[in-house]
Amino acid sequence: MKMIIAIIKPFKLDDVRQALTSLGVQGMTVTEVKGFGRQKGQTEIYRGAEYTVQFLPKVKVEVVVPDDMAERVVEAVQTSAKTEKIGDGKIFVYDIERAYRIRTGDTDTDAL
Amino acid sequence: MKMIIAIIKPFKLDDVRQALTSLGVQGMTVTEVKGFGRQKGQTEIYRGAEYTVQFLPKVKVEVVVPDDMAERVVEAVQTSAKTEKIGDGKIFVYDIERAYRIRTGDTDTDAL
Amino acid sequence: MKMIIAIIKPFKLDDVRQALTSLGVQGMTVTEVKGFGRQKGQTEIYRGAEYTVQFLPKVKVEVVVPDDMAERVVEAVQTSAKTEKIGDGKIFVYDIERAYRIRTGDTDTDAL
Amino acid sequence: MRSLLKPLAPGGLAAVLLPLLTAVAFAQETTVVEETVVAAAPTFSAGDTAWMLTSTALVLMMTIPGLALFYCGMVRKKNQLAMAMQSFAICCLVTILWMIAGYSLTFTDGGALQTYIGGLNRVLLHGMAIDSVNSLAATIPESVFMMFQMTFAIITPALITGAFADRMKFSALMWFMAFWSLLVYVPIAHWVWGGGFLGGAGVLDFAGGTVVHINAGIAGLVTCIVIGRRSGYGSENMAPHNLTLSLIGASLLWVGWFGFNAGSAVTAGPRAGMAMTVTQIATAAAALSWLFTEWVVRGKPSILGIISGAVAGLVAITPASGFVNPTGGLMIGLIAGFICFAASVWLKNALKYDDSLDVWGVHGVGGIVGAILTGVYADPAVGGSDTAGNPIAGLFFGNAAQVWTQVEGVIVTIVYCAVVSFILLKIIDLIIGLRVTQEQEVAGLDLSLHGEILH
Amino acid sequence: MRSLLKPLAPGGLAAVLLPLLTAVAFAQETTVVEETVVAAAPTFSAGDTAWMLTSTALVLMMTIPGLALFYCGMVRKKNQLAMAMQSFAICCLVTILWMIAGYSLTFTDGGALQTYIGGLNRVLLHGMAIDSVNSLAATIPESVFMMFQMTFAIITPALITGAFADRMKFSALMWFMAFWSLLVYVPIAHWVWGGGFLGGAGVLDFAGGTVVHINAGIAGLVTCIVIGRRSGYGSENMAPHNLTLSLIGASLLWVGWFGFNAGSAVTAGPRAGMAMTVTQIATAAAALSWLFTEWVVRGKPSILGIISGAVAGLVAITPASGFVNPTGGLMIGLIAGFICFAASVWLKNALKYDDSLDVWGVHGVGGIVGAILTGVYADPAVGGSDTAGNPIAGLFFGNAAQVWTQVEGVIVTIVYCAVVSFILLKIIDLIIGLRVTQEQEVAGLDLSLHGEILH
Amino acid sequence: MRSLLKPLAPGGLAAVLLPLLTAVAFAQETTVVEETVVAAAPTFSAGDTAWMLTSTALVLMMTIPGLALFYCGMVRKKNQLAMAMQSFAICCLVTILWMIAGYSLTFTDGGALQTYIGGLNRVLLHGMAIDSVNSLAATIPESVFMMFQMTFAIITPALITGAFADRMKFSALMWFMAFWSLLVYVPIAHWVWGGGFLGGAGVLDFAGGTVVHINAGIAGLVTCIVIGRRSGYGSENMAPHNLTLSLIGASLLWVGWFGFNAGSAVTAGPRAGMAMTVTQIATAAAALSWLFTEWVVRGKPSILGIISGAVAGLVAITPASGFVNPTGGLMIGLIAGFICFAASVWLKNALKYDDSLDVWGVHGVGGIVGAILTGVYADPAVGGSDTAGNPIAGLFFGNAAQVWTQVEGVIVTIVYCAVVSFILLKIIDLIIGLRVTQEQEVAGLDLSLHGEILH
Numbered sequence A, B, C: 001m002k003m004i005i006a007i008i009k010p011f012k013l014d015d016v017r018q019a020l021t022s023l024g025v026q027g028m029t030v031t032e033v034k035g036f037g038r039q040k041g042q043t044e045i046y047r048g049a050e051y052t053v054q055f056l057p058k059v060k061v062e063v064v065v066p067d068d069m070a071e072r073v074v075e076a077v078q079t080s081a082k083t084e085k086i087g088d089g090k091i092f093v094y095d096i097e098r099a100y101r102i103r104t105g106d107t108d109t110d111a112l
Numbered sequence D, E, F: 001m002r003s004l005l006k007p008l009a010p011g012g013l014a015a016v017l018l019p020l021l022t023a024v025a026f027a028q029e030t031t032v033v034e035e036t037v038v039a040a041a042p043t044f045s046a047g048d049t050a051w052m053l054t055s056t057a058l059v060l061m062m063t064i065p066g067l068a069l070f071y072c073g074m075v076r077k078k079n080q081l082a083m084a085m086q087s088f089a090i091c092c093l094v095t096i097l098w099m100i101a102g103y104s105l106t107f108t109d110g111g112a113l114q115t116y117i118g119g120l121n122r123v124l125l126h127g128m129a130i131d132s133v134n135s136l137a138a139t140i141p142e143s144v145f146m147m148f149q150m151t152f153a154i155i156t157p158a159l160i161t162g163a164f165a166d167r168m169k170f171s172a173l174m175w176f177m178a179f180w181s182l183l184v185y186v187p188i189a190h191w192v193w194g195g196g197f198l199g200g201a202g203v204l205d206f207a208g209g210t211v212v213h214i215n216a217g218i219a220g221l222v223t224c225i226v227i228g229r230r231s232g233y234g235s236e237n238m239a240p241h242n243l244t245l246s247l248i249g250a251s252l253l254w255v256g257w258f259g260f261n262a263g264s265a266v267t268a269g270p271r272a273g274m275a276m277t278v279t280q281i282a283t284a285a286a287a288l289s290w291l292f293t294e295w296v297v298r299g300k301p302s303i304l305g306i307i308s309g310a311v312a313g314l315v316a317i318t319p320a321s322g323f324v325n326p327t328g329g330l331m332i333g334l335i336a337g338f339i340c341f342a343a344s345v346w347l348k349n350a351l352k353y354d355d356s357l358d359v360w361g362v363h364g365v366g367g368i369v370g371a372i373l374t375g376v377y378a379d380p381a382v383g384g385s386d387t388a389g390n391p392i393a394g395l396f397f398g399n400a401a402q403v404w405t406q407v408e409g410v411i412v413t414i415v416y417c418a419v420v421s422f423i424l425l426k427i428i429d430l431i432i433g434l435r436v437t438q439e440q441e442v443a444g445l446d447l448s449l450h451g452e453i454l455h
């Protein structure tokens, strides 16, 4: 199985979720994160001080899928998360050895 | 070493923590996440609108352990996080190449 | 490419970010997490009850870099996050198979 | 059976309330005009009226948003909206009940039954003309007196909600509060203030130590025992989720309490001034007393401690506020702060009931301490004489008997309130069930009962 | 062109306001002394003055922090500071405009134009000496009357901001509100209360159902249509981010409304008492009416529902509060709660305008319901007689004509307000643009307009 | 040595306070009766009393929850409870101290020492009978006057806490505030209002520009310099964590300030009305002045800016509020908004002291601006004449000398307050230490001092 991690713009979450479910993905896990990258944050002002918000709000989507779906999932995220503006985010893929479903004890692709 | 990621129901966190410490696990890292899966969210209502909370609050536990402990850790999480209701969550396991303890510079299993 | 995960003390985030950017790292993703480890939490008191905060606030930094940079990144985090007090945190390293930049479709080291 | 009746809950409440209201409303429509014949135009004091209008606003502010915030900051995040909702909903519900019958049964002449209950003269406020006067407040319009008293009838049931936080069904809550207001609050208020037997027996309760606080405290204790502990009690962390909200709430309670206590003078004169003074002193003394006790005993002075102490002081001075001098206020505060700390921290832990937000520990115990100490510190230089011309004095001013009168008042209230509350709870439990399901409780009442969460 | 003018926005506002102020300020400096010649020392009532000082504070509290909280809890997290900011900024802006010209144009004699607009006697409060009196409030100093009325002029534009939440430029908002206050609020207030043609025609509006609520409701509806829907409307989750804040806000609105309605008696007497009574009853009735309707229709009683209902009740009783008896208050509340529910939930969804926080659904519709029902329930036993000696009565008290008078008042207000608001918006849109960019909207107004966020 | 004494802190405070209280309390018990002999029954004005009771509630609300919220929203999340706690604890502490000695030393006749300090007549409020009167407020009960003044004594030290936010030990804070109240606030209040030499010299300070604001501002500046900067100052992001809380706080300060300024008329009459008017105008003007300055200079109008400006305006108008006309109020507001902006943004950055929440920049500087401009804009048509029959006039009304009198008052206050505050701080630092450890500071005061956090 593959873990696909996508760091995306928060307002794109719904689009990504829909793109994935229409591929047949049954579950995913989402975390609010802060991203630092080429996209520069906006400036906060504050009595006597002014500083740039270095970290911008992003959303991290983690989804584990069988090896043969990985490619399609990456493409679906690519398409649905793109705004073509700087800061759209990244996708990282790596290998997962084992997966378990806690409720039933199912393992590996059965667990997803 | 293995990274074990468990996505569990928030109110099970304390049970999981206890199960792991009683195995001798010394540390872990916990994140509040939102999960999407078979378990369906409840409905929020709101003047003129009604929508389902797609994402349910979950907790992600990350723990890195030596290879030989991995199996036992997975079992401990299985047992302690189970309610046998839908939405109990998943466990994912993968390989970690290197680990370091920042304070001392210890590496690999010494660092855990 | 390597994923480097660093669990650090929150007030060290800025130092770590600077250390990494001065190495030429272009981006990273940060999550607020709660850590459980050797460092013991402080005690919260509350009418008729007293309990120890088991989980301490930590920050997780995730950064993906080309293989040849991994070593230097680990060192930079080591140095910049260290206070030499218990609870300084951990660094975990593992392999990433593929990376994509959503905006452009660039892959692997070009995507970072 | 419960599940069959469950869907009836909202419909049931609505079905009972709305048509009833509509019917009687129209019935009254035609008669209200003829009622406005009043003997002679009374002369109101604009100054007194100004202060009582203000006091009414202040006491309403105690419940919404004061109490709503005080309580909602103390529960877990997932229940905060539901907690605040309860105070708000009770405010609405009791307003209507007070209009329909509460005021009349409490503050009008009950004729032969006057010892036990008031009359029906003012049902639906029928006959309360624009210039009517209630003899209990001769210098202000009756409408203002009725409104001022309404705010007391509102806050009392709202106080109870802290005891069973995080686990009662909203429908059960509404039914319980509706009946409790009419069957417990109304008679006890009549007994003490409306011409009933407790006031007649000389029980001193200036602003509601017995009627409001002991009453709410006992009802809370009974309810939390009947409904049982929160699931996870003792194992899960149930610390207050946002004490800033509670601190705002406690502050608004404090400020609003000036309306409660100084307003109970029903005039803008020296008695109101002295009541305000002793209220302030007792509150500060109790807050410091709790804070320092905790600091010494547990090592840290907590926010929850100082605000709890302040509320304990406010509660304890309430019955005494028109009768004691500043020194009396100081002593009552110091004692109440310490005793309520002990009740909320040690007693509760020892007996293992889950009075979630310490309604019994603070309002019940604080009310009892205050009621009894009123019998100790009442100073005739402040309180003057009763209608029979006897000075209103406590133990320290030569009248030891007053202590016993006070104790009697406390016992009557405790027994009556406990019994009726218990019966009411059992009946409601039987018919629609008191408690949410385990699943709803774990998910949090905000989402499961009201479909709303904090984003 | 817009982008060129954009940087001018703050400078423009400042450039217009500050020098103007400074200039006229100094001009007046030398003349203010000679003005203080007053016929004979008036005798003020300390009681009435006390109540009106208090009422002024209460009504100010309705806007800041009441309305600011009510609204800011209902928007998404990223816009909450900007939302609260708008009420605060409007409070400051209107204060200065009311001082410069608003008060004078509303409440002084306009001579030949009196039917349509007041005079310039009190521009910059010129001539308002310490013991001046306005004949509309004979027992209190003019300064107090001016201040009380100022708080109404403040809240009205602030109410509008809910309709176009999350998408208007702050500079556009300031320009719009400045002109709207002077060109819409001031004339309508003059027509109804200042001696203009609507009051003269017998339109009843005790505390501002027409002047404040219908006016704000219509302006809100027009604005939200002109400016368009929020981006993401219908697809993104736009549920209120923190209903605890909204509940505090609604509570402070409720408490403050005692100043609004009972204060509108301008005396601390029986009429204020009765106004407070009917306000309380109508509010509670409307809150329950909305709550139960929602509970039955949608299955859950929501926090947003009960507080919306309460505000709907407050709005609807406003025009009626000095004229109806408690039964009238009850009926108005029950009806308003239901109708405003329908307007905010069904009507809005059917017509697909994005009145974000239901300014039209609650204030517009509630104000219309209240205005018309005032013509139904007005009871001469409460409202007495008009200056011509005719009893102030509604349909149920034998005067069916009053209903039509009320409807006329409503129509005049709607038409005038809609037309002028529309023109104003179009002009501002042309010159500096009304709406933020799509990017700013997605990032949230807190950061993009004010450079501040919640940490 | 410090570490040995540290555990004594709570015990020490308690050990000093409680037995002292108890002892004197009982001592007084027996004597209070005989004191109640009052010459002739005074005639109180119910209207004035109503307004002063209300004003007292309003000014208390300024500190809790007003100031508590204003400050707690501006610090970082990990210190918010501790910040709010400080205002609450000071409220309790000063209440008791004011009762014990503060009131007596400020407002009773000091005999031979009257120029410098009041007498001991009212220690523990001994002899303040229910119908006593203080000659400074002839129409209301002394209890009300004492309470009203207490709320001023409470807010002044609470204001200081903003300057050293996030780093002082709670025990040190309590000791400092206890002594500061008695050794700095009490004498200065006596000098200006209680019959001391500043009031005698003709210094004008209607509601506390000097006594309250300059005093707190200077104490804040001294404290933040003595205690040093926050660790991480200049490198870590210390932006306000929740400006919604600060906006609520600022709003409640504004509303409550009507009690502060209009209440300082001590009657419900035209002077109160005019004071309310100029307060409103100056506040709005200063808020806009700060907002527009910031908008032009820094490109964005911020929430922190508008609320800071409003508070600056409230501060600056305070000394002037009973003496100037509306135009004067407008000018004072415009000037104060701009100067306080400069002080808080430019001056602070230039000199690099860490006055965390700008107590000096807003209250110190604003108070000085207000005090001096009172000498410029005082208008005899508003302020009338002094006891010697001379019109109370400023520079623009022909009395240039008043400016210098004002400056003298400012200088005396600054010097006395700075010196005594400095000595107090050094002594406390020596004995128990002022500052928390670096570790506590990084962990946040909420958890490390009070054992509580936001969940």
Ligand SMILES: Nc1ncnc2c1ncn2[C@@H]1O[C@H](COP(=O)(O)OP(=O)(O)O)[C@@H](O)[C@H]1O
Residues within 6 Å of the ligand: A007, A034, A035, A036, A037, A038, A039, A040, A056, A058, A085, A086, A087, A088, A089, A090, C026, C027, C028, C029, C030, C062, C063, C064, C065, C101, C102, C103, C112
């Ligand atoms: N090397 C990296 N490792 C981990 N996360 C990264 C890395 N580079 C970027 N990110 C994440 O991706 C987000 C977007 O990156 P950014 O450089 O701003 O724009 P773009 O994706 O268009 O190149 C960042 O905010 C950060 O969260």
Ligand SMILES: Nc1ncnc2c1ncn2[C@@H]1O[C@H](COP(=O)(O)OP(=O)(O)O)[C@@H](O)[C@H]1O
Residues within 6 Å of the ligand: A026, A027, A028, A029, A030, A062, A063, A064, A065, A101, A102, A103, A112, B007, B034, B035, B036, B037, B038, B039, B056, B058, B085, B086, B087, B088, B089, B090
């Ligand atoms: N393929 C997946 N990848 C990552 N996380 C997943 C995946 N499937 C499920 N999850 C996580 O596990 C949680 C539980 O899954 P769900 O399908 O609701 O129930 P169950 O675990 O009982 O099958 C989800 O809320 C989500 O956080």
Ligand SMILES: Nc1ncnc2c1ncn2[C@@H]1O[C@H](COP(=O)(O)OP(=O)(O)O)[C@@H](O)[C@H]1O
Residues within 6 Å of the ligand: B026, B027, B028, B029, B030, B062, B063, B064, B065, B101, B102, B103, B112, C007, C034, C035, C036, C037, C038, C039, C040, C056, C058, C085, C086, C087, C088, C089, C090
């Ligand atoms: N085995 C582990 N797996 C994942 N995270 C860990 C593990 N051990 C420690 N951590 C994380 O590292 C943090 C610091 O660890 P701790 O044992 O307190 O101190 P130190 O790093 O100095 O040994 C913990 O709070 C936790 O977040």
